[in-house]
Amino acid sequence: MLSKARPSRLPSPLLSLYGLLVVGLPLAGLAYALLGSVGLAGPLAAGFTGRYWQALGTDTGLLYAALFSGWVAVASVGISIALALLLVLRAQPTLRRWPLPGLLYVPLLLPALVVGFYLFQLLSRTGWLARLCFQLGLIQGPEGFPELVQDAAGLGIIGAQVLLTFPFFTLLFRAIYQESRLEEYRQLTLTLGASPGQFRRRVAGPLLLRRAAPTLLLSFMATLGAYDIPLLLGRPYPQMLSVYLATRLQRFDLRELPAAYLAGFLVALGLLGLVAVLLRLRRQTAVR
Amino acid sequence: MKNQLFPFLATLALLTGCGSADKPREPAQILAQTWPQIEAAGRNQPVSMVMWQGDPLINRYMNTYVKPEVKRRYGIELQLAAGQGAGLVQTLAAEQQAGQPSEADVVWINGETFYQLRQVDALLGPFVEKLPNARLLDLQNPFINTDFQQPVAGMECPWGNVQFTFIYDSARVARPPRSFAELPAFLQAHPGQFTIPNEFTGMTLLKSWMIALSGDPQLFQGKFNEAVYRKWSGALWQVINQNRRYFWKQGQTFPEQLAPLHQLFANGEVAFTFSNNDAEVDNKINQQVFPATARAYVPATGTIQNAHYLGLVRGAQHPEAAMLVINFLISPEAQLRKMDPNVWGDHTVLNLKALPAAQRQAFEQLPSRRYAPRRETIQDLALPEPDPEYMTRLFKDFRTYVIEGTPVPAS
Amino acid sequence: MRSYLLIVLLLLLFVLPFGLLGLLAVGEQWRFPAALPPAYSLEAWRSLLAADNDLLLGLGRSLLPAGTVAALATAGGFGLARAITRSRHPARWEAASYLPYALPPVLLAVLIQPFIIRLHLSGSVGGVLVGLLLVALPFATLLLRSFWSGHITEYEQLARTLGCTPRQAWRRVLLPLAWPLLRTTLVQTFLLSWFDFGLTNVLSVGKVRTLTVQVFTYVGEANAQLAAVAALLLVVPPAVLLLLNKSTLLRKP
Numbered sequence: 001m002l003s004k005a006r007p008s009r010l011p012s013p014l015l016s017l018y019g020l021l022v023v024g025l026p027l028a029g030l031a032y033a034l035l036g037s038v039g040l041a042g043p044l045a046a047g048f049t050g051r052y053w054q055a056l057g058t059d060t061g062l063l064y065a066a067l068f069s070g071w072v073a074v075a076s077v078g079i080s081i082a083l084a085l086l087l088v089l090r091a092q093p094t095l096r097r098w099p100l101p102g103l104l105y106v107p108l109l110l111p112a113l114v115v116g117f118y119l120f121q122l123l124s125r126t127g128w129l130a131r132l133c134f135q136l137g138l139i140q141g142p143e144g145f146p147e148l149v150q151d152a153a154g155l156g157i158i159g160a161q162v163l164l165t166f167p168f169f170t171l172l173f174r175a176i177y178q179e180s181r182l183e184e185y186r187q188l189t190l191t192l193g194a195s196p197g198q199f200r201r202r203v204a205g206p207l208l209l210r211r212a213a214p215t216l217l218l219s220f221m222a223t224l225g226a227y228d229i230p231l232l233l234g235r236p237y238p239q240m241l242s243v244y245l246a247t248r249l250q251r252f253d254l255r256e257l258p259a260a261y262l263a264g265f266l267v268a269l270g271l272l273g274l275v276a277v278l279l280r281l282r283r284q285t286a287v288r
Numbered sequence: 289m290k291n292q293l294f295p296f297l298a299t300l301a302l303l304t305g306c307g308s309a310d311k312p313r314e315p316a317q318i319l320a321q322t323w324p325q326i327e328a329a330g331r332n333q334p335v336s337m338v339m340w341q342g343d344p345l346i347n348r349y350m351n352t353y354v355k356p357e358v359k360r361r362y363g364i365e366l367q368l369a370a371g372q373g374a375g376l377v378q379t380l381a382a383e384q385q386a387g388q389p390s391e392a393d394v395v396w397i398n399g400e401t402f403y404q405l406r407q408v409d410a411l412l413g414p415f416v417e418k419l420p421n422a423r424l425l426d427l428q429n430p431f432i433n434t435d436f437q438q439p440v441a442g443m444e445c446p447w448g449n450v451q452f453t454f455i456y457d458s459a460r461v462a463r464p465p466r467s468f469a470e471l472p473a474f475l476q477a478h479p480g481q482f483t484i485p486n487e488f489t490g491m492t493l494l495k496s497w498m499i500a501l502s503g504d505p506q507l508f509q510g511k512f513n514e515a516v517y518r519k520w521s522g523a524l525w526q527v528i529n530q531n532r533r534y535f536w537k538q539g540q541t542f543p544e545q546l547a548p549l550h551q552l553f554a555n556g557e558v559a560f561t562f563s564n565n566d567a568e569v570d571n572k573i574n575q576q577v578f579p580a581t582a583r584a585y586v587p588a589t590g591t592i593q594n595a596h597y598l599g600l601v602r603g604a605q606h607p608e609a610a611m612l613v614i615n616f617l618i619s620p621e622a623q624l625r626k627m628d629p630n631v632w633g634d635h636t637v638l639n640l641k642a643l644p645a646a647q648r649q650a651f652e653q654l655p656s657r658r659y660a661p662r663r664e665t666i667q668d669l670a671l672p673e674p675d676p677e678y679m680t681r682l683f684k685d686f687r688t689y690v691i692e693g694t695p696v697p698a699s
Numbered sequence: 700m701r702s703y704l705l706i707v708l709l710l711l712l713f714v715l716p717f718g719l720l721g722l723l724a725v726g727e728q729w730r731f732p733a734a735l736p737p738a739y740s741l742e743a744w745r746s747l748l749a750a751d752n753d754l755l756l757g758l759g760r761s762l763l764p765a766g767t768v769a770a771l772a773t774a775g776g777f778g779l780a781r782a783i784t785r786s787r788h789p790a791r792w793e794a795a796s797y798l799p800y801a802l803p804p805v806l807l808a809v810l811i812q813p814f815i816i817r818l819h820l821s822g823s824v825g826g827v828l829v830g831l832l833l834v835a836l837p838f839a840t841l842l843l844r845s846f847w848s849g850h851i852t853e854y855e856q857l858a859r860t861l862g863c864t865p866r867q868a869w870r871r872v873l874l875p876l877a878w879p880l881l882r883t884t885l886v887q888t889f890l891l892s893w894f895d896f897g898l899t900n901v902l903s904v905g906k907v908r909t910l911t912v913q914v915f916t917y918v919g920e921a922n923a924q925l926a927a928v929a930a931l932l933l934v935v936p937p938a939v940l941l942l943l944n945k946s947t948l949l950r951k952p
Contacts, residue, residue, distance in 0.1 A: 015782050018775075019795065021829075022837050026798045029810030041813075043381030043408045094702040099710070102941075106713040108886060109938050111894035111911075113918050114930040118716045120548070121723060121923060126555035126731035128719055134732040142557055142731060143480070150541055163712070168887070175879035176845060211848070214793065214841040218800060225803030227897075232548065232919065235541040236486050237691045242803045243544075249809060250374040253680040254404045257378075264806045271801040279794055338905060342920040348750040369905020370916055375809075379904060382813045383821070391822035391904035550921030556731045576727050576742070577922045 030268055036261030044254050052258045062263050064237075065244035066270065072154050072230075072240060073223040076161035081216065083162070084169035085208065088177055089200045095174060107167040115160050116232035123148040123156060149233045156233035157240070161223050172215055173208045180207060213282050221271060241267055315412045318607050323420060330608030332363035337613070338371040339396040342547070345571055349632050353625060354617065362612050373401055380410040383603055390603035393610040398596040399436040400676040402444055405599060412600040412607060414442025419615040426639035432595045436673040437510060444597035445614050448626065448634035450565040451670055452492045452591035453660065459581035460559045467588035468500035472527060475534040481559040483536035484528075485543045486686065489564050491679045494686060496591040496671060498524045498678075505590070505671050512677035521682060525689045525696050532690070542691060554578055564594075566666065567633030569659045574630060584660045586669045593670035595637060620647045629657050717934075723927035743924040747932070751913050758936060761893060761909035764824060768831045769889035773881060776839025776888075783840065784847040793844065796837040804834075808901040815902050822904045830898040835888040842884050846877050886941070893937055910936070 035041035039049040087095060094100065110118075122128050130145040139145050149156035177183070182204055189199045209216070227242035234240060239247070245267060248260035321329065335358075341347055350368055358364040369392065371379070376395060383390045397405065405411050416422050425446055427433045432446045440446070456464045461481070465474040475482055484490045499505050502520045507513070532539030536558050543549040546562070553561035554577055563569065569584040598614050600607060616622055620643055623636040640648050656662070688694050723729070724743060726736025748754060783792040802810060811830065812821070820826030854876065858868040874881075896915040899907055910932065917929035 012782050012786075014775075014778060015786060015792065018779055018836065018840075019792075021833055022799050023795050025811055025814065025829075025833055026802055026807070028814050029802060029807065032810050032813060033806075043378060043385075043404075091702065091705055094705050097702065097706065100706060103709060103713055105886065105941055106938075108890055109934050109941065110716060111890075111933060113896075113915065114720075114933060115716070117918055117926055117930060118720060120551070121927075122715075122719060124552070124555070124557065126552070126557040128734075131732050131734050135734045147537070150537070152540070167713070171883055172842075175883055178879055179846065179876055211845040214796075214844055217797070218838065218841055221797070221800045225800070225805075227803070227805050228919075231544060234544075236544050236687065237541075242805045245803065246805045249378075249805070251680070251683070253400075253684075254374070254377065254407060264802075264810070267803065268801045268806065271803075272798070275794065275797045275801065279790070279797075283790065336904070336906065340916075342916045344746050344750040344917065344922070344925055348746070351750060367906065369908075370900055370912060371905050375901065378809060379812065379901070382816055386813065386816045388816060388819075388821075391906060545919070547919055547921040551923055554730065554921070554923060572921070575746070575922060575925075577924070579728065579730065 026268075030265065033261045033265040033268070037258050037265055039258055042257050042261060044257065049258075052262045055259070056262070059259075061239075061244060062266065065239050065241050066267070068154065068238040069224050069241040072157050072161065072226075073220050075154075076158045076165065076223055077216065077220045079158070079162050080166035080169050080219075081209075083166040084173050085205060087170050088173040088208070089204055092174075092177070095170070104167045104171050107164055110164065111228075112160075112164065112226065113228040113232070115164055116229045119156060119160050119163075120149055120232055123159075124150075150235050152235070154230075154234060154240075157226075157230050160229045160233060161226065165219055165223070169212070169216070169219075172212055176208055176211050177204070180211065182207065210282075217275070217278055217282075221275070224271065313607075315602060318412065319415060319418065321608070323418065326418065326608045326611055327362075330362060330364070330606070330610075330612040333606040333609035334365040334367060335393045335606055335609045335613050336367045336369055336391060337394040337396070337610075338369045338376055338392045340372045341368065341370045343571075345575070345632050349626060353631075354613075354622065357622070358613050358616055361616065362609070364609050364613060366613060372396070374404070377401060377404045377408065377410070380405065380601060380603075381408045384408065384410055388603070389605045390601045391605075392601050393604040393606050394613060395599045395601060396447070396596065397444060397599050398594060399673065400679060402435050402597065402599065403438060403676045406438075406443065410602050411443050412602040412604060413444070415600050415611060416440070416442040416445045418611060419445065419618065421615050421618045421620075424620065424638045424642050425618060426637055426642075428639070430672060431593050431670060432637050434672065435595065435597060436679075437675045440597070444599045445618060446595050446637035447598050447617060449593065449595040449637050450567075450635060451586065451593040451666055452489070452496060453563055453566045453569070453584040453586055453666075455553070455561045455563055455569050455578070455582055455584045457553070457556070457559050457579055457581055458583045459579065460556070464560075464585065465587060468497050469588075471497075471587075472531050475531045478559070479534040480536055480538075482534075483539075483542055483549065483558060483560075484686075485546045485549045485562070486683075486691065487545050489546045489562050490542075491682050491686075492564055492592050493562055494524065494682045495674060495678060498682070499671055499674075500587075500589045501527070503589075508674040508678065509672070510675070512675040517678060517681055521685055522696055525685070528690055529696075539690075550577070553582075565633065566663070567629050567635070567657055567660045570629040570657045571633045573659055582659060586661060586666045588669065590669035590671045592673055594673045620650075624650055624654070627651070628654055629660075630655060633657070633660075635663060717931075720927045720930050720934075723923055724931055726924065743922070743928045747914070747917070747925060747928050753908075754910065754913060754932070757908055757910040757913045760907065761911060761936075764827060764831065764899075764907070764909065765889050765893040767828065768835050768892040769885050772832060772835035772839040772888040773843075773884045775836055776843050776884060777846075777877065777881065779836070779840045780843040781847050783844065793841070796841050799833050799837055804897055807833075808898050812901055821902065822906045824903070824907055826902045827899050827907050830902045831892045831895060834898070835891050838891065839884045839888055842887070843877070843880060846880055851876065889940075890937060894933065 032041050037052055039045055039047055125142040125145045130142060133139045133145060185203060186199050189203060225242050226240060227246065230240040230243050234243065245264055248256065248263055355366045358366050380390060432449060433440055454464065465471045484493060498520045499508055501523045507516045549561050552558045566584065569578065569582050572578040573580055573582055598617060600610055604610055620638060623638050626632045626634050627636050636651065640651055689696050722736060725739045725741065727738040727740050729736035783789050786792055815821050815826045815829065820829060854872055855868050858872040863871065894911055896911050899909060900912050914929035914932050918926050920926060
């Protein structure tokens with residue numbers, strides 16, 4: 001009741017409700033996972049046990065999945081940011097020409113599962129590109145076509161993620177560019193004698209990245225947790241985190257469920273830690 | 289941060305406070321009713337059935353035949369929902385822990401899902417003997433009355449019966465391996481044409497292969513036997529790893545699901561795929577998915593045959609109506625239509641001898657399979673499902689010793 | 700010249716999916732090494748429409764939750780972003796907004812299901828809305844956070860100084876300025892719930908049968924022709940919506 005005495009310190013009703021949803025429900029879920037991992041919650045909960053935590057040391061699957069997901073997320077978000085920046089900063093006039101303003105919305109219409117299916121049909125060794133190459137006499141059979149999906153480096157997954165993400169980033173950067181009146185800044189800096197390159201590198205680029213940072217971070221996390229695309233275009237080993245978790249949650253053996261809850265708890269904790277670090281980094285580098 | 293703690297505590301209080309709602313009726317109470325009572329209580333109720341929905345033929349059978357029929361006969365509004373396996377078990381278990389009636393009435397299950405649902409006590413029964421059509425079921429058949437070595441005991445009602453087959457493209461493979469023993473030599477002569485899907489169907493393949501290696505299906509009867517499993521799974525990993533480079537993509541990866549393997553097969557990237565349903569090849573050629581040159585067969589020394597079942601959910605809100613639906617699904621009319629390869633091609637679980645002559649004849653005169661082996665020819669090659677634990681372990685060890693390539697410890 | 704090349708390249712990249720999906724949807728017996736299908740038919744369309752005889756109903760059932768979520772999330776997110784900017788601890792609220800994303804979707808559905816059941820929301824549209832808002836609302840909030848920067852507040856104050864009422868300031872100054880971001884948010888949150896299968900199916904125990912829930916399972920299945928038809932069924936309705944709204948969506952602010 002302390003807070004009642006100082007009503008000004010209470011967050012607004014809207015914010016409280018929001019907190020209840022975005023903090024309450026996920027924390028409740030996390031607590032459930034934690035209880036599940038020690039045998040206190042879940043379908044076959046049989047009382048407290050530290051067994052699954054102890055077995056953690058011998059299981060390298062989660063670590064590999066985390067590393068592989070990290071690689072895919074860094075590569076695909078990095079490439080997407082680079083492409084989007086390139087388009088917004090160097091091809092701004094082209095972006096305004098028909099049909100690009102509408103066209104950039106098109107990839108947003110493609111759900112991940114559809115993109116995965118499409119790329120599989122396009123890029124597999126008997127896919128459409130391989131068929132065209134065969135007809136053109138470039139390859140002698142399916143074996144001659146490079147391995148672009150279900151490959152060891154996750155190229156297919158990265159390609160699919162980039163296809164989905166970079167148009168969205170482009171739209172986002174362009175919206176920020178407009179609303180921050182960057183065009184006016186550009187005119188100003190050019191009048192003051194700076195080169196267009198200096199404007200892009202010193203003013204526009206950093207500003208776009210800083211203002212878009214929350215959404216970029218969200219995309220990064222969404223890619224880390226991607227499921228449909230790696231399921232169709234990835235290998236069973238190494239797996240991305242969501243596929244790994246889903247496999248464990250849906251294993252045929254119900255007794256393995258606590259281990260799955262444990263893996264889920266650790267993944268969530270890891271992602272939370274990552275957010276904390278990235279947010280701190282952003283605050284430190286932000287020029288205010 | 290204190291301020292944010294308050295709404296959180298409020299939620300927790302809210303969450304723990306709820307949950308003492310209307311309790312579902314006791315199973316004994318429901319099952320004590322006579323059939324006319326069940327029929328009267330079940331009429332004009334909605335029924336929610338959870339099933340796998342990835343095959344348009346199966347969905348069409350359910351949507352355009354079963355749904356209108358139960359509506360016409362009993363006024364039942366049948367609602368189909370997508371769900372299966374571990375996800376289904378977790379949902380039913382969560383509902384039960386919350387002490388709430390279930391959103392599902394009927395579930396399509398078998399094997400390990402049946403085992404798990406019994407473990408969490410989420411099934412209502414025994415109910416099968418209540419159904420008037422149950423007397424027509426072929427319950428003397430061990431492939432029907434036993435589900436992965438578990439006696440069905442009236443806790444789930446048989447719905448269909450299928451056998452694992454190899455499917456190959458006869459235009460590309462003149463002479464497929466006729467037995468598991470021939471398989472390694474075949475792989476070496478035809479590299480890159482064969483792979484193992486890392487899921488349910490692939491595990492059925494591994495089980496059949498492991499039993500073939502042992503030479504004695506009797507070993508896998510009854511409860512899980514650690515020594516038997518160790519010995520013969522070890523032999524299996526050895527033969528697979530020795531021939532690994534002859535698999536698709538040099539055995540460096542395996543398909544995670546069956547559907548992509550079917551697509552690879554349809555596109556011509558591999559020459560083999562598999563099915564847990566012996567009639568699927570007909571069904572897929574009819575849909576123009578597989579080339580018309582696709583054929584199915586059962587290699588010596590046989591493959592696994594199993595049945596799939598309908599379970600009644602313990603917390604079901606409409607158990608009587610659900611029993612009416614299940615009773616209809618095992619009626620001769622519904623079973624006959626389902627067995628037609630142009631409709632679904634799922635083998636019946638009825639004892640044809642128990643049927644009146646006219647109905648028996650209708651079954652015998654069904655448009656027969658054109659590309660799949662005839663049932664009579666593969667019945668001798670049918671192996672019963674071993675204990676669910678064998679599959680659980682194979683799934684785990686296939687990942688460890690083949691996909692991840694960890695050396696098999698010397699036993 | 701360079702700009703033409705870029706346009707052609709992007710056009711190819713974004714239109715090719717529809718071309719290939721379209722070909723797959725009507726092509727029969729199309730295998731390696733044929734570059735084009737040897738025969739065409741509408742059989743897959745017919746079979747899908749016959750298999751799920753209430754697809755049209757599903758379309759309506761999908762528009763309602765997706766539209767509701769998009770409207771609630773965008774409006775809520777806009778207000779929340781402002782409230783967060785003005786709160787005592789904006790950084791904390793921002794960090795909290797990332798919390799739902801620390802649980803990958805496959806995990807989120809499983810872990811919040813027990814609570815949705817206890818709240819008596821399982822199997823209903825309400826439960827689905829809570830689940831979708833849990834993902835869409837923080838997304839919108841974070842996306843719109845970038846709008847409420849220092850100089851927007853200055854614009855608002857400037858407008859007020861020049862005699863605008865608070866309402867006029869919103870209508871004449873803030874909303875037009877925010878519109879490019881708002882429409883991206885609307886589109887994104889709409890699509891987010893339109894395409895959702897996992898949360899919707901788990902939290903409603905398969906009972907809220909949106910179009911996505913009805914055809915999603917086909918997309919990953921063995922029949923490539925049918926998968927392509929299902930994929931187009933998922934993609935075309937939002938595409939038509941986008942086209943219809945093109946004037947509002949793509950108009951210069």
